[in-house]
Amino acid sequence: MIRVLVVDDDFMVAKVHSGYVSRVEGFEVVGTAHTGADAVVAVDELRPDLVLLDIYLPDLDGLSVLRQLRGRPSADPDVIVITAARDLDTVRGAIHGGALHYLIKPFSYEALRERLESFRSVHRALADLPSDAPTAQQDVDRLFGTRTRGVTPPKGLSPETSRIVEDILRARSAGGGDVSAAECAEATELSRVSARKYLEHFVETGRAEVHLRYGGTGRPERRYHWL
The missing domain is CATH 3.40.50.2300 (Response regulator)
Structure with a gap:
């Protein structure tokens, strides 16, 4: 037990x-x-x-x-x-x-x-x-793999980092909020580009959605919400 x-x-x-x-x-x-x-x-x-x-x-x-x-x-x-x-x-x-x-x-x-x-x-x-x-390496991979949830991220994305990004996205979305790639990067100490790759992976696999927030000038900001 x-x-x-x-x-x-x-x-x-x-x-x-x-x-x-x-x-x-x-x-x-x-x-x-x-x-x-x-x-x-x-x-x-x-x-x-x-x-x-x-x-x-x-x-x-x-x-x-x-x-x-x-x-x-x-x-x-x-x-x-x-x-x-x-x-x-x-x-x-x-x-x-x-x-x-x-x-x-x-x-x-x-x-x-x-x-x-x-x-x-x-x-x-x-x-x-x-x-x-x-x-052995396969034992380590198996152990770390059991700690992740959902779809295994594609090559180049770490399952452990994917879990961390998922937890942050879940936490913000639980209260009806959302998160940008820049905010996720700050929370995880990833680069903004890397954070966005993980967030887009969740969108592509149907576990998150993205919408655009328009400001006064410049390109609209992509905001992510866990489904």
Whole structure:
């Protein structure tokens, strides 16, 4: 079983999310925490494999908790951020902190199940590899491939970077917004040209749409929205 710690300042929300987790095969909730400090202590005591981490906590913000978890040798669980925060700075902080996924509240059970099943695939694949043998390139490719969703990007586009761009686009679109290639480039530290290639790939595969925003002068700006 994959052991999960649920961190949310709202007791009822934590209960709902715990119920979602319990419905997914192979997962069990080993504890809940409602403050950042309690979350850090719970990770040390319970040693979960995965933390569902809220950003808005009463003492420490979730990104501070994420940084603390990454710096602790005693326990280093994977993290899925679950939050109402939609700003790019928070999304960028979660990505740089090593979060696997970023879910905007409110979300459906199916949305969380998809992320959990993606994590379960990686968890099982890692367990199947011998710890005392060199890892072959095909094993690495398989592991990283399980962390991506949807259609595999074409040659020249990285599956991992595709996942990061997708998470940013999803986060902005969840609140009815959109993102330009320049904004995506700033959030991901890609070049504007590279960011646009990933965004156009999502449009071509039917997962995003693009519309033009006309300003006073110059060429119209292409704005992308996740479908």
